[in-house]
Structure formats: structure tokens, C-alpha cells
Amino acid sequence: MNEQHKSLGEAYNETTYPLIGHSRRNVEVLLEAFQPVDGSQAGDMYGNGAVIEDFQKFMADELGKESVVFFPSGTMAQQIALRIWCDEAELKRVAYHPLCHLEIHEEDGLKELHQIETILLAGEDRLITLEDVQNLNSDIACLLLELPQREIGGQLPDYAELEAISAYCRSQGIKLHLDGARLFEITPYYQRTAAEICSLFDSVYVSFYKGIGGIAGAILAGDNDFLAKSKVWKRRHGGDLVSLYPYIISSEYYYKQRIEKMGRYYEEAKELAAMFNQCHAVVTKPIVPVSNMFHVYFQLGKNQLEPILMDIYNTTGIGFISYLKEASEDHCQSEVHIGERYGKTPREAIQEAFRVLNEKLLEAVQP
Amino acid sequence: MNEQHKSLGEAYNETTYPLIGHSRRNVEVLLEAFQPVDGSQAGDMYGNGAVIEDFQKFMADELGKESVVFFPSGTMAQQIALRIWCDEAELKRVAYHPLCHLEIHEEDGLKELHQIETILLAGEDRLITLEDVQNLNSDIACLLLELPQREIGGQLPDYAELEAISAYCRSQGIKLHLDGARLFEITPYYQRTAAEICSLFDSVYVSFYKGIGGIAGAILAGDNDFLAKSKVWKRRHGGDLVSLYPYIISSEYYYKQRIEKMGRYYEEAKELAAMFNQCHAVVTKPIVPVSNMFHVYFQLGKNQLEPILMDIYNTTGIGFISYLKEASEDHCQSEVHIGERYGKTPREAIQEAFRVLNEKLLEAVQP
Structure with a gap:
């Protein structure tokens, strides 16, 4: 794909380590949940x-x-x-x-x-x-x-x-x-x-x-x-x-897989939010998350921040966020929620990506 | 299962050749439709x-x-x-x-x-x-x-x-x-x-x-x-x-499998209705079906007919219908729609089952 016309979401999806959620929302989510199910089970x-x-x-x-x-x-x-x-x-x-x-x-x-x-x-x-x-x-x-x-x-x-x-x-x-x-x-x-x-x-x-x-x-x-x-x-x-069983069987499967992991997602959300907050011109809401989710606010316009993020995604392989919402001309925001992906990503790679982000934000946002 | 407490639906489901519809409504319906689908396909x-x-x-x-x-x-x-x-x-x-x-x-x-x-x-x-x-x-x-x-x-x-x-x-x-x-x-x-x-x-x-x-x-x-x-x-x-893809992918799969078979289902519905109509005290509505479906009316009470049907299901392996609805004390009815199953059933076995049904109805319903 032509790099110049790529959206932030596309660039995010192409990273080795997108940090948000569990996985892509593709058919594999269904196939995995039905793998243990016998076809003779009644709907x-x-x-x-x-x-x-x-x-x-x-x-x-x-x-x-x-x-x-x-x-x-x-x-x-x-x-x-x-x-x-x-x-x-x-x-x-x-x-x-x-x-x-x-x-x-x-x-x-x-x-x-x-x-x-x-x-x-x-x-x-x-x-x-x-x-x-x-x-x-x-x-x-x-x-x-x-x-x-x-x-x-x-x-x-x-x-x-x-x-x-x-x-x-x-x-x-x-x-x-x-x-x-x-x-x-x-x-x-x-x-x-x-x-x-x-x-x-x-x-x-x-x-x-x-x-x-x-x-x-x-x-x-x-x-x-x-x-x-x-x-x-x-x-x-x-x-x-x-028949609602496609949703019921997958709900039960992933509930049993993940209900015990909510504590881990919460701890990881706090860890990730802290890394955002250590960057110049970035703050999360809440500062310290109380669940697996938080919002991120950047003191930079969406059009300025997007190429910076895409460059980091490309060079580090880490995807921070998949979209940016314009809050004002020089502010934008996004949402983060932690699932399976974050814990599977090498911490050093995340830290390095944040180091680069902070560096670029220091350049871009004049105090 | 205790034969005496079995319902008509249970007896029907246990026959070798249930005549109505495509198949059981079990998880296999989903598994078959997703078998050709690649997990990486986006939802x-x-x-x-x-x-x-x-x-x-x-x-x-x-x-x-x-x-x-x-x-x-x-x-x-x-x-x-x-x-x-x-x-x-x-x-x-x-x-x-x-x-x-x-x-x-x-x-x-x-x-x-x-x-x-x-x-x-x-x-x-x-x-x-x-x-x-x-x-x-x-x-x-x-x-x-x-x-x-x-x-x-x-x-x-x-x-x-x-x-x-x-x-x-x-x-x-x-x-x-x-x-x-x-x-x-x-x-x-x-x-x-x-x-x-x-x-x-x-x-x-x-x-x-x-x-x-x-x-x-x-x-x-x-x-x-x-x-x-x-x-x-x-x-x-x-x-x-x-995500609605569990329904969309299965709809598309079975549409492409069966859209060309509607003519066959229609012909088979006419064939099956004619066999019902040849039995004593049975009439279908319409007499000659105009689609793959019709209703069957019996001049016999539900409580009298059920044991007769269950006995035939048991001895012939053919399941005519899965439920009976009481129309009056001495009339009952059901619904038939043709799918994949009818065409896969040996015609002689169906004809033999109808011969027995007619015989038993002649005994049960006095002119």
C-alpha cells in the first residue's frame, strides 16, 4: 500500500505489536471458540x-x-x-x-x-x-x-x-x-x-x-x-x-478463558497509562486507570500527530492506538483498552517506542 | 429413553429418515458453512x-x-x-x-x-x-x-x-x-x-x-x-x-448451495403431499402444494394419532412430521416443508411407511 495514503488504523493493523485489545476482530475469533464444540450439539x-x-x-x-x-x-x-x-x-x-x-x-x-x-x-x-x-x-x-x-x-x-x-x-x-x-x-x-x-x-x-x-x-x-x-x-x-448460539458459545468460551485475567489487564492498563503520562504533552484520563481502559489526550493537532505515530509504528513495530479524534485544532484524543495483546508484547520494545514518541513530541510541541 | 414417555418430536428425531427440512438444527450447520472460510477474513x-x-x-x-x-x-x-x-x-x-x-x-x-x-x-x-x-x-x-x-x-x-x-x-x-x-x-x-x-x-x-x-x-x-x-x-x-458475520457467512454459504434446488424441493413437496392425500382421513392444504411447504390435516384426535405415528416411526424408520397441533377433539394438523432430507430418503421406504399409515388410519377412523 502507498504509505502516503495509509490511514492510522491501517498502519496500526500492520504493526507487529498492536497494543490494544485481544486480537483482530476476524473469523478466527469464531473458529477458535468453536474448535472444541461437537457438531452434533443442538442449537x-x-x-x-x-x-x-x-x-x-x-x-x-x-x-x-x-x-x-x-x-x-x-x-x-x-x-x-x-x-x-x-x-x-x-x-x-x-x-x-x-x-x-x-x-x-x-x-x-x-x-x-x-x-x-x-x-x-x-x-x-x-x-x-x-x-x-x-x-x-x-x-x-x-x-x-x-x-x-x-x-x-x-x-x-x-x-x-x-x-x-x-x-x-x-x-x-x-x-x-x-x-x-x-x-x-x-x-x-x-x-x-x-x-x-x-x-x-x-x-x-x-x-x-x-x-x-x-x-x-x-x-x-x-x-x-x-x-x-x-x-x-x-x-x-x-x-x-x-438461534443465537454463535454468540452464546463464543461468549462462554472467551468468558472462561479471560475472566481470571481481568486483574492482569487492569495492572497492564496502569503500566501503559504511566508510559503515556511520562511523555511530553500527553495525559491520560484517568491518570491512573481503574479498569482495563483509559483515554489519552495529546496537546497536538490530529494532523500533526498522525504522521509522527505512523512513523513510529513503522520503525518500531509497536502500534499505540488505532485512531485519533480531533478535540480542537491543537488537541486530539484516543481510547485504549487492554486485552491479550499487551502482555504478549516485549516490554523493552514498548519502552523503546515510548522513548521515540517522547522525543518526537518534545520536538513537535513547543513549551 | 422410556418409549412410553417419549414425545412425538423425540421419536421423530430418532428416526433414520426424518422427511422434513434440511438437517438437524445443530452446530454442524455452522461448522459446515465456516469450513471453507479463512480465519484471517475480517469480520x-x-x-x-x-x-x-x-x-x-x-x-x-x-x-x-x-x-x-x-x-x-x-x-x-x-x-x-x-x-x-x-x-x-x-x-x-x-x-x-x-x-x-x-x-x-x-x-x-x-x-x-x-x-x-x-x-x-x-x-x-x-x-x-x-x-x-x-x-x-x-x-x-x-x-x-x-x-x-x-x-x-x-x-x-x-x-x-x-x-x-x-x-x-x-x-x-x-x-x-x-x-x-x-x-x-x-x-x-x-x-x-x-x-x-x-x-x-x-x-x-x-x-x-x-x-x-x-x-x-x-x-x-x-x-x-x-x-x-x-x-x-x-x-x-x-x-x-x-458483528453479524456468523449469520451472513452461513446465509451466503447455504444460499449458494440451495438456491438452484428450489425446483426440486417444490416437486418433492407435491410428491409427498400426494402420498398423504392417498391415505384415509388425511388431506393436505393446499391439495397440490405451490411451494416446498404444505399443511396436513388428520381426521383423528391428536392423542389417538400420536401413538400410531410413533409406532410407524419405530418400525419403518421414517419420520413423517415432528409435532401435532390439536384442531379439535377429533382433528389435528401439522406442517411440512421440504429440504435436503426428503431427496436422500429411499422412495420405497417412504411408500412402505405410507402403506402402513393408511392401514392404521383405516382401522382407527371409522367411516
């Missing part, structure tokens, strides 16, 4: 059959909830959770963070399909606090908390604050829903099991293609009545597929 | 990437439409099609058959999620006619026709009637949507290509796990503007999965 049929029921039971135990239903996507699962709580309260209003997935990534499905009004709590630059919840001016059926708050670098409240929000919601009859897309990834920081964290919430969504690295798929967890209702809505949304 | 990402875009382009050509979007399910695809036409007409009313999939199998998703009012045309025992459409008392944004009409045995209007309905809808500004879950299965009877049939409709849904026998998945086809809108609604419904 699921419209939510029934051992392959889906056993996994749902297994995950219910893992999360300490009565019941679990597997969904094709978190978008579907979470809209449905909020709808059920709104119907139960006979109140079509919920509250969540301004950068909640439902608010910015779902084409307003919650409003367009469910006519649910939303209150945006806190600000785009900070977490929801107990005080925000206590100061609500309107009644709400449900509060959604996203842990970690992805769009601000994956930040987390103190666990005590989380417990206080949970207790307050219970006292007020407000249902508490967890957007736990990255639930497993925060257990090492909180030093709590997934079940302990889930016990603070009435309903929980978890994804299987974030830290777990499956193909796609999600679950809702909660009590039996809630999940029975969710199945009706799953059918209405068109999510009750004749 | 799709939120509707983008060669694996989804190439298949959509291929199917658009097959159906003679500008554009195609792949969906995880037909439930999702069809609700979205009707919503788009209603929004365009600023009229939230559509018409379809009383036994339409949206009316009886989707937990009223169209009404609950889209607030679309429905008019039921024709009766539960017959097809929608041109006259039904002409006699509509209310304006509608869209008419949905299901070809073949599955719940009445897979019946079809004459092609001339279909053309007349299409012309009438166009003259009235009514959008015509095809529930073509089994579109490919009707091309041999109509002696028309899928594209010719689709040309009568503004939007078309096709399934990949009926006659094609994939794992799951569906497409919507139509013009560019319609499909662009459908992608927004797909995101809202939670159907814009990070």
Missing part, C-alpha cells in the same frame, strides 16, 4: 434449549441474580430494562449520564421506540454523584449507572458512594440499573466480585465483546419476573432469534 | 466491512433492487419496513392478513414499539384478493403480502392477481411490502425469478433460515433512501450488532 431454538439455558443459568450464578436472559445486543437489552421499570412504575422517565450509550450511540431508540423521557445527571466531564441523585427535581422510574463511565475514560465512583446511591434509590423506590458493559473489568479495582457489585442493582446488563472479547452478545440479569417480561420485549424488538 | 463492524457489504450487494443484484440491508431477524426487518412507509405517508396504518407473522408471532411489537394500527384483510382461511384491497374503507400507508401465506399451508394468489394488486396499490399511492420469508421457494411455481416477483413490491423481506437453511438472519431490499432509513431503525432496535 438453541427461540430462547430454548440447553445451549442458551445452561449459559443463562451459569451467568445468573456468576452475577448472583435469580435469572439471566441472553440478548443479541446491549442496545436492545438496556432499552428493554428501562421500559420494564417504567411500565412497573407507570412513569416514563429515567435518569442517566449525558454520555450514556443510550443518549449518544443508539439513534434515540429509547425515545423513538419507548417514548421514555430522560434526565441527564451530572456533567459531560464528571461522574454522577449521590448529590446529583438526591437533587433530582422530577420523579424517575429508574436510574442507570454505567460502570466504568466509558466516555470519560472509564472512571468509577468510590465504592462507598456507589453503595450510598444504591441505598438512596431503594429508599425512594427508584430502580437502579447497571450498564455493566465492562462489569468484569472493574472487579479488580473495587476488589469485589461481580455478584457483590450486582447486588447493589435491580437489573444488570453485561457485554461479551468488551473485555471478554466474544463476537457479540449481551445479557440482562435480575429477578425472575423482570426477566420473564424481558423475553416478551426481546420478541417485540426482533431479538428472539431462532 | 463486519456495525454494518460495515466487506463481509456484510459484499453480501448485501450480491443479494441486491439477486433481487433486482437498488439496495439491501442485512438484519438479525425478520421480525425486526418487517416492523422497520412498515414504520418507514408509515412515516413517509404520515399515516400510521397498514393492512395485512389476519395470520400475518406480525399479528400472531411478535407479541404485538408493531403496535407496542411503533404504534401502528393494523387492518386485517381477507379471512383466516383464505388469501387476500384484489377485491379486499379495493374495498378497504380506511387509508393505509402500506399493504403487506406474505408469499406464500404460511399459516394456511403456504398458498399463493395467481400471478395475474398479484400483478393487479401491485398495480392497484401503485395507482393509490399505497406502498406494497413483501413478506418473502419463503420467496425463493415460490419461484418454481410462479416460473418467475425472485427479481421479477420483487419488482411488484416497494420493499421486500427475505429469510435465510427457511428454505435456505442458514442459522438465522434476514434482509430488507428496496431503494437506497428506504434502506438508509432502515439502518437508523436497525440501530434503534438493537439490531446493529458489532
